[in-house]
Amino acid sequence: MGTVPTGVRGLDVLMDGGFPKGATVIVEGAPGTGKTTLGMQFLHQGAVRDGEAGIYITFEEFPDQLYRDMLVFGWDLRKLEAEGLLRVISMTPDIFLEQMTEPGGLIEKLIVDVGCKRMVIDSISLFRYGTASQEEHRRTLYRLRNILRKFDLTSVLIKEQGTMNEESGFEAYISDGFIQLQLKQQMDKYRVRTLEILKMRGRRIREGEHIYRLTDHGIRLIPARSMVEDMALINGREKVPTGVEVLDGLLEGGFSQGTVMLLDTNSKANYKYLVASVLANRLRAGDKVVALLSSFHTPQDFDKMLALQGLSMSRMAGEGRLFFIEHYKRSYPDGCEAAVIDVKGLTGSQKYREFVRESLGPRAEDSPGNWFIYYDLNTVLSERGKEYVMKFFAEETAEIKAKGMTMMVMCNFSEIGPECSAYLERTCNGVIRTWVDGSYQYMQVMKSPNGIISEPYVVETTAQAPFMRLT
Numbered sequence: 191m192g193t194v195p196t197g198v199r200g201l202d203v204l205m206d207g208g209f210p211k212g213a214t215v216i217v218e219g220a221p222g223t224g225k226t227t228l229g230m231q232f233l234h235q236g237a238v239r240d241g242e243a244g245i246y247i248t249f250e251e252f253p254d255q256l257y258r259d260m261l262v263f264g265w266d267l268r269k270l271e272a273e274g275l276l277r278v279i280s281m282t283p284d285i286f287l288e289q290m291t292e293p294g295g296l297i298e299k300l301i302v303d304v305g306c307k308r309m310v311i312d313s314i315s316l317f318r319y320g321t322a323s324q325e326e327h328r329r330t331l332y333r334l335r336n337i338l339r340k341f342d343l344t345s346v347l348i349k350e351q352g353t354m355n356e357e358s359g360f361e362a363y364i365s366d367g368f369i370q371l372q373l374k375q376q377m378d379k380y381r382v383r384t385l386e387i388l389k390m391r392g393r394r395i396r397e398g399e400h401i402y403r404l405t406d407h408g409i410r411l412i413p414a415r416s417m418v419e420d421m422a423l424i425n426g427r428e429k430v431p432t433g434v435e436v437l438d439g440l441l442e443g444g445f446s447q448g449t450v451m452l453l454d455t456n457s458k459a460n461y462k463y464l465v466a467s468v469l470a471n472r473l474r475a476g477d478k479v480v481a482l483l484s485s486f487h488t489p490q491d492f493d494k495m496l497a498l499q500g501l502s503m504s505r506m507a508g509e510g511r512l513f514f515i516e517h518y519k520r521s522y523p524d525g526c527e528a529a530v531i532d533v534k535g536l537t538g539s540q541k542y543r544e545f546v547r548e549s550l551g552p553r554a555e556d557s558p559g560n561w562f563i564y565y566d567l568n569t570v571l572s573e574r575g576k577e578y579v580m581k582f583f584a585e586e587t588a589e590i591k592a593k594g595m596t597m598m599v600m601c602n603f604s605e606i607g608p609e610c611s612a613y614l615e616r617t618c619n620g621v622i623r624t625w626v627d628g629s630y631q632y633m634q635v636m637k638s639p640n641g642i643i644s645e646p647y648v649v650e651t652t653a654q655a656p657f658m659r660l661t
């Protein structure tokens with residue numbers, strides 16, 4: 191299957207190079223979102239760059255009007271028409287359908303005549319007025335799609351934004367691709383135009399809403415992933431896989447080494463499997479792990495979780511590969527005692543920091559890149575106070591990052607207030623949120639060093655490691 195580049199800057203990147211050859215793609219959007227511009231850009235680029243002839247069918251405007259409108263983008267459509275690379279046809283939907291479906295009809299003649307490769311129909315919403323029922327509308331579109339396929343045309347069918355009482359777009363089912371253009375209100379402050387590919391048969395697409403602009407050269411799209419925080423963070427950095435397949439896919443391999451990821455959970459969410467999977471993965475890879483467990487994530491819990499992953503907590507601790515920073519008075523399984531850095535008596539911030547540093551310091555000097563730190567911030571908040579976090583957290587994470595250590599911070603944003611959460615969100619390189627709503631748990635990447643913001647996934651429990659799956 192070939193690829194037909196749309197020539198719309200940024201758009202082709204979202205679908206591995208362009209539309210699949212011969213695909214029928216619906217472009218839906220509200221008035222003024224740029225549907226006509228997108229359609230014409232597709233034909234203009236095809237003609238100018240690839241020498242492919244195109245036909246633009248319009249039911250609403252006269253060719254002259256379109257020629258004039260498109261001149262603002264610098265597209266000389268008349269010239270293309272004179273070169274036999276473009277035809278703009280204005281007719282009624284009824285005549286179009288009649289001529290299109292008739293073998294040897296006007297449209298078929300035109301297609302053969304110009305050697306048409308690309309077609310745009312503006313817009314299929316107007317078929318509605320002529321047809322009696324939805325059933326008939328559906329049949330009409332089916333027929334249209336089959337003819338477009340017969341001639342192996344890569345086509346864009348423009349569709350007006352559906353109204354509330356309209357049947358939920360069956361057009362999406364019969365088409366090979368579906369693109370939605372939207373004008374969105376952002377943070378009550380400004381509006382952005384967004385494009386989302388909801389479907390593109392046989393193509394890997396970059397999900398999500400991508401911002402586009404109408405510029406003097408037509409539509410220009412900025413793929414959301416180019417919102418990279420810090421290129422240096424992802425270029426050439428080792429990845430630290432979490433062991434959860436979908437999550438690793440989203441993060442392009444896992445956490446980037448030398449970054450701090452924040453896991454925001456609500457109180458009902460079960461995050462212990464994720465934590466165990468990440469830490470077990472690190473231990474298996476030969477990393478050294480420091481864990482600061484929360485008050486309700488007991489050492490015994492953690493022991494069981496690691497055992498499920500086939501690892502022995504006391505063995506890891508005994509081998510000097512697993513350490514604990516302990517704020518509470520609680521017992522650890524046999525063999526772990528030497529690995530526990532007991533800080534419960536240490537009230538002063540300075541004393542605490544120095545003690546932890548001294549306990550780990552010399553060991554962490556040899557290969558800092560192989561250290562992984564799991565840090566329950568809610569414990570630090572309740573035991574050391576908000577002041578401590580606000581004062582030292584950025585400093586600590588900066589040091590950890592500078593050394594090349596990787597860190598996962600657990601936190602419950604809803605418990606710590608908006609000011610502190612905003613601060614943490616800024617300080618960390620990435621944020622993964624997990625929460626329970628009704629009878630489902632969800633997980634979503636809210637921020638990541640590679641710019642990915644994912645859809646919310648449902649978290650399912652499974653019988654085998656990592657005991658969870660994102661769907």
Ligand SMILES: Nc1ncnc2c1ncn2[C@@H]1O[C@H](COP(=O)(O)OP(=O)(O)OP(=O)(O)O)[C@@H](O)[C@H]1O
Binds near residue numbers: 223262405406
């Ligand atoms: N250089 C430019 N910079 C910014 N906006 C522009 C530029 N040129 C045109 N526009 C705007 O872009 C929009 C293009 O709309 P277009 O006709 O492609 O949308 P449409 O979705 O087909 O609308 P309709 O539903 O009315 O047919 C117009 O509102 C126009 O004012």
Ligand SMILES: [Mg+2]
Binds near residue numbers: 225226227312
């Ligand atoms: Mg239009």
